[in-house]
Amino acid sequence: MSDKNEQHLHPFYEKTLETKPIFEGRMISLQVDTVLLPNGETATREIVRHPGAVAVVAILDDKMLVVEQFRKPLEKVQVEIPAGKLDAGEEPEAAALRELEEETGYRARSITHLRSFSTSPGFAEEIVHLYFTSDLERGEMHLDDEEFLTCEAITLDEAQRYIEEGRICDAKTLLAVYAWRMYKLTGSF
Known part of the structure; x- marks a missing residue:
């Protein structure tokens, strides 16, 4: 930029x-x-x-960790990659590590920044910082009081089916699925 x-x-x-x-x-x-x-x-x-947000493409045993939760603006349950907003003064990498463990119960031993992108530049300043990890260890979920979700690990074929069914429709998760596919095909992002 x-x-x-x-x-x-x-x-x-x-x-x-x-x-x-x-x-x-x-x-x-x-x-x-x-x-x-x-x-x-x-x-x-x-x-x-908006203070900005983070999202994580987390791969565990050739499956991507996703969360399923109700999204009020869409009035439906969605499947998304782990994500969340930046706290005041928080560095994006620290937020990505925090959100990953809070929502999935997995800790990243290492994490790589892929890209940062604007979500809706026509009316919002929000920037999402997208990270990747496949270096995971079991941690502990710590959901916020107003957060209700489940975590699952899905294959690339399942992710594609979720897209076709409309269960995955947000930009960050679509980008994550396509980035994961590119990674599997070429070995890089």
């Missing part, structure tokens, strides 16, 4: 003229910015602020 200072030089850059806070929650905040467009006109941009 480019340095933010370099972005000011881009001809499409939108200068913020005013920011109005709309909502402040425990996970996100919402603001409306008035911006100056490249053609001199003004427009509004609704922006969701």
